[in-house]
Amino acid sequence: MTRYPTFTRRGLMATGAAGLGVAALGLTPRAARAQSSVALQLSWLHSSQFGGSYIAQSRGWWAEEGLDVALLPGGPNAPVEPPVVSGTALVGISAADYTAAAVEQGAPFKILGVAMQKNPFVIASLPANPVNTPADMVGKRIGMALANTPVLQALCTLNGVDIGGIEIVPTQYSAQPMLAGEVDCLLCWETDLPVAMAIEGIESVTMLMADFGYALHSQTYIATEDSLANRRAELVGLMRGEVRGWNAYREDTDAAAALTLELYPDAGLDLPTQQMQAARQVPLMFSDLTDANGFGWWTDDTVAANIETLALLGRTVTPDLWDRSILEEVHGA
């Protein structure tokens, strides 16, 4: 009982030492190419949600830019902002509302790129009692984290629905309360709980909030003003790899899902779920706008729409929260 873990830890240490040795031997050719190590802080656990980054890494597109990129997983107790502010990560994956809140508290962040053009929030319901428009929510019970009440409030305001007519039930982030009949609908992401239900053979209806005026950039790339001023080359290299990776992701989401499982065999992922999640994510990431201008793009109009939604969420921001200079260099605009 006490021996076994000691043995494995020792084994691990031995492997670690061997790895160090290999790294030391391999140092000479690497040093010649002057790789610089940077980290990208992801917003959640490893999954095909970040498949574009895995492609960039496994095909060596970052190495071509002279970068050795570490992909740091997130989690339920892993806010993205602290590692980016403190320099542990050069770039973090955030969302416009979280970034706006952090900037209000004094964090010197800029948004460099927008991976999800459409916000992934949906209202999910069951076909027998569906929510197809915001007005359908009246008289229903919605399961969500109380922290997201401003999100629901913003959706209601945008569509002239009285939030008082909706019963909010605080629940954990799971489809279980809806399947147990505790609530009629859920506030969740298009790419997680509805996918989980589909894999279990349960059909669900999703109403994408972005189709009803909720304009909010998600999976945005953030960096500090200091990095923008002093580490431009690394930022351009990192974003160039991201753009190439996500374009490849779009071409073959099944391959991206398979790569995710190959790279992270210990994450407890299953292929059908990852394939479905990857396929559902593409329409949120690519649009006429990105087809015309390239992955990650935005215009003054989309920023203005974001600022309006942010105002409904109680955040006051100006257009200079978005800095397109890195992306312009990547796309050669």
Added chain:
Amino acid sequence: MSAVAGYAAPATGGSGRGTAIGLLLVVLGWELAARALVGAFVLAAPSQVLAWLIENRGLMGRALAETLGNAAAGFVLGNLAALALAGIALAFPASQRIVTGVALVVFCLPLVATGPILRVIFGPGDGPQIVLAALAVYYTTLIPLLVGMRAAPATWFDLIASYGRGRVSALIHVRLMASLPYLFAGLQIAAPAAFLGAMVGEFTGAERGMGVLTIRAMRALDVEMTWALATVATAVAVAAYLAVGAIARRVLQDAPPIILAPPRAEGAEAGIGRLLLSLAGVAVAILVLWWGAIAVFDLNPFFAKGPQDVARALIWAPNAAMARASLGAALGETAVFLLPGYLAGLAAGAGLAILFVLAPAVAGTAMPLAIALRSVPIVTTAPLIVLLLGRGALGTIVLVAVMVFFPTLVACIHGLKQAPGQVIDVFDSYAAGRLQRLIRVRIPAMLPAFFAAARMGVPASVLAVTVVEWLATGAGLGSMMAISASVSDYNLLWSAVALTAALSALGYAGVGLIEVRILRIYAPEQLT
């Protein structure tokens, strides 16, 4: 002694059958419950869990090795820290209240706040998982250890003194030996706590481990995987508990000594004055550590707020009144769950310990249940309890009670065993009944351990209530801390952390005041 050993050693003789019956009942009840709840996506039957485990043994094995390794490292580090702190407290008695006070406040720091900061300090890897496991155990070892180090007869100290030896010899030859039963009680409680700490540490951003798999399974509606994880975590915790118990039975051969200490002449006023003085001392030490940690680790002021930031946010900032009001409201919501859960947990723990003494046969059946109940990770049981008891206050209260109940039970069982054999012999020679022996000997002997558990229960219940609020109910201080971290309102987060830690410390001191009054009568040797 043999009758006493019976309930602590369910693996031997007749009580082995009791254990088997207990296990069988658990599995049977579980299978039936799972069949009754098909379609609700909350519970998987033991047969399904077994099938999942066989199919995914590689994945589970790697996750277990990772989390168990971190938990074991944290367990060792945390207990070494507890031993060192106890040594300091006894070598320099004047420092004891400061040491325990600071240790308490550090133990009370909510995971929601410490996790991300540990991640920034350690970067990617196992650092936060190991430290959170260590933080989860050191306090539950320190307190019983301090109690045990005083549970020695005055005559033993006289003997040391008559040989012309000093405090260090007393520490090695008397106090450490006397503390062993209490140390083992602490280690038994610590084993499941270390595992939970390592799992929650993985929430701060880890690539593998059982915590990572738990998050994945719950979101994916993968009930088999969720309960397979819960089963393995429980089995590991129970195995660790039993292993520590087996070592304890090997080591602890002697019957506990009679402790006759003269009552102290000190008045109650002096006690309160000293208490206030040590509270002030603890407060100063905490402020120095708080400032010092931010400076030493060079933490960015965006997320690392010092005492002056918290004071500004709560007292003279333009929106200080609003911050105070929302903190007050959250505190009110939390208190409603916390107090009933805490008291119910204490009552259930002490009550069950006494029942085990009166009816040792029950212990063999009920003890595995009790260990399992406490060891199932709170993260997986929360939805089931919420489903059974509703989303009202009752579910949270029960979860808090479960967290408090088990350490109390273990401490009280060990405490009841500390009844001096010679005194029991006297009662035997008068043919006194079990109840007489219980009331007149065992319960008084149990009191120091009970109060140690009651004090430990304060931070444990605060930890439980904030974790449940954070992960399941979305109300109170736990939820407020999670929300303020996600929207980068670190002033509010640190204010909530400071408030939580301060109230836990005050609650602890409050229990201490009651304790002093009662132990003055039953165990004056504890009042040094």
